[in-house]
Amino acid sequence: MKKAIQFGAGNIGRGFIGALLANAGYHVVFADVNEQMIQELNEKKSYQIHILDLEKSVETITNVSGCMSNGPEIIDEIASAEIITTAVGPNVLKFIAPTIAQGIEARRAAGAGPLNVIACENMVGATSHLQEQVESHLSEEGKAYAREHVGFANCSVDRIVPPFQGENLLDVGVEAFHEWIVEEPKLKGGTPEIDGMKLTDNLVAYVQRKLFTLNTGHAITAYLGFLKGIETIDQSIQDESVRSIARPAMEESGAALVKKYEFDAAEHAKYIDKIETRFKNPYIRDEVIRVGREPLRKLGPADRLIGPANMAAELGLGRDHLLQGAAAAFLYDNNNDPQSAELQARIQAEGVGPVVSDVTGFAKDSEDYNKIMAAYEKFKSLKA
Numbered sequence: 001m002k003k004a005i006q007f008g009a010g011n012i013g014r015g016f017i018g019a020l021l022a023n024a025g026y027h028v029v030f031a032d033v034n035e036q037m038i039q040e041l042n043e044k045k046s047y048q049i050h051i052l053d054l055e056k057s058v059e060t061i062t063n064v065s066g067c068m069s070n071g072p073e074i075i076d077e078i079a080s081a082e083i084i085t086t087a088v089g090p091n092v093l094k095f096i097a098p099t100i101a102q103g104i105e106a107r108r109a110a111g112a113g114p115l116n117v118i119a120c121e122n123m124v125g126a127t128s129h130l131q132e133q134v135e136s137h138l139s140e141e142g143k144a145y146a147r148e149h150v151g152f153a154n155c156s157v158d159r160i161v162p163p164f165q166g167e168n169l170l171d172v173g174v175e176a177f178h179e180w181i182v183e184e185p186k187l188k189g190g191t192p193e194i195d196g197m198k199l200t201d202n203l204v205a206y207v208q209r210k211l212f213t214l215n216t217g218h219a220i221t222a223y224l225g226f227l228k229g230i231e232t233i234d235q236s237i238q239d240e241s242v243r244s245i246a247r248p249a250m251e252e253s254g255a256a257l258v259k260k261y262e263f264d265a266a267e268h269a270k271y272i273d274k275i276e277t278r279f280k281n282p283y284i285r286d287e288v289i290r291v292g293r294e295p296l297r298k299l300g301p302a303d304r305l306i307g308p309a310n311m312a313a314e315l316g317l318g319r320d321h322l323l324q325g326a327a328a329a330f331l332y333d334n335n336n337d338p339q340s341a342e343l344q345a346r347i348q349a350e351g352v353g354p355v356v357s358d359v360t361g362f363a364k365d366s367e368d369y370n371k372i373m374a375a376y377e378k379f380k381s382l383k384a
C-alpha cells in the first residue's frame, strides 16, 4: 500500500491534509512530537472529522498510524513513503528538515524511487524554504539524488480548522470549505491521484490570493476584535466597526491581486464574499487569539498584513485599511502568546515608532509608516 507521512498531527494535519491522503488510499503515518497524540493514533487507528457548517456530517478516517517525529523509526518510514506533507507551522520546518534529510539519505542508500514533499503552511514558498533547509543537511551524493528523485512542491492550503473538543482526543471539527492547490511542475514521478488536491503551474498567484485575502481579513478581524474584547471571529466580523476595516482591507488586497495576476474582478469579489461568510460561520468556535497568534510572523514583509500593502503600493493602489489592520496588530497584547509578549516588550523598551519601522520595513515618516502610526494612536486611545 502507498504510504504518506504527515508531519504535524494537529488541526490541519488531521482535519485536512492527512484526511485527503487517507481517503486517496495512502496509509498515513502522522509524525509529531506530541506523545499522547501518537499513542492514541496507534491505538485507535482511526478518528472522526466533524463538519461544522449549515449541513453537518461526520467522516471517519481510517488507515492511519503515528510515529514520533524525533525518534529513530521515522527514518524507515520516510525511506518507504511516496509523499511527505507537513503542517507544523513555518517556524518548525527547520526542526524537521534534518530528519527529512536523513530519510532522503536512507532512500538513496536503498535506491528508492520518487518522493514528493509538500509543506502545507501559511507561508509563501513554504516548501522551497523547507527544501533549502533539507539540502543544508544532505551530503553531496544526497543532494544529487534529491535533485533527481525528490520533488519539492509549494502549495496553498485553505480550510479553517480550529481546536475542537470532541469525545476523542483525535477528533477534529472543520468547516466544509477546503482548497489545496499544489505546484504541479515540481512533482516527481507523475502526479499523485488525490481527490481534493488541485494542481496549478501558477502557484504564487494562488498562494498570495489566499494569504492576502482569507488570512489578511482573518488577522485584521482577530486583532480588532481582540482590542474590543471580542472572543471569536464570528462575533468580531459581525461588529460593524471591525467589518468596516476588515472588509475594505480585503477589497484593497483584492484590487492589487486582480491587477497583478489578472484574476477576474467579479470572480474575486465573490471569493471575498465567500470568505466573509466563512468568517461568520457560527458553528465553528474560532478564537481571535488563535487567528492572531504569532503577530511578529504575521507582520513580516511578505506576510498577510504588510505583504498586500506592499503589493498595493507597488501598483499605485490604495491600502489605508490594510495599514489600519497592521496598526491593530501592533496593539495585540496577549501574554500567553510569546510573540505578542516580545512585541509589547519591544514597544515598551524602544518606543512604537522604531518597532513599526523595524518590523514592517517602512522608513520613519514614510507615507505607510505615518498611516500605521496614526491608526495605532487612534486604536490605542479607543482601547484605553
Ligand SMILES: NC(=O)C1=CN([C@@H]2O[C@H](COP(=O)(O)OP(=O)(O)OC[C@H]3O[C@@H](n4cnc5c(N)ncnc54)[C@H](O)[C@@H]3O)[C@@H](O)[C@H]2O)C=CC1
Pocket (backbone or CB within 6 Å): 007, 008, 009, 010, 011, 012, 013, 031, 032, 033, 034, 069, 070, 087, 088, 089, 090, 092, 095, 096, 120, 121, 122, 157, 158, 159, 160, 161, 162
Ligand atoms: N488550522 C487551520 O485552520 C490552518 C492552518 N494552516 C497552517 O497549518 C500549519 C499547522 O497549523 P495547525 O494545524 O492549526 O497547528 P496545530 O498546532 O494544531 O498543529 C501543529 C502540530 O505540529 C506539531 N509539531 C510541533 N513541532 C513538531 C515537530 N518538530 N515535528 C512534528 N510535529 C511537530 C504539534 O505538536 C502539533 O500537533 C500552520 O502553518 C498553519 O498556518 C493552514 C491553513 C489552515
Ligand SMILES: O=P(O)(O)OC[C@H]1O[C@](O)(CO)[C@@H](O)[C@@H]1O
Pocket (backbone or CB within 6 Å): 122, 157, 158, 159, 160, 161, 214, 215, 216, 218, 219, 290, 291, 292, 293, 294
Ligand atoms: O495559522 P496561522 O498562519 O497562524 O494563521 C491563522 C490562519 O490560518 C488559518 O488557520 C487557516 O488558513 C486561518 O484560519 C487563519 O487566518
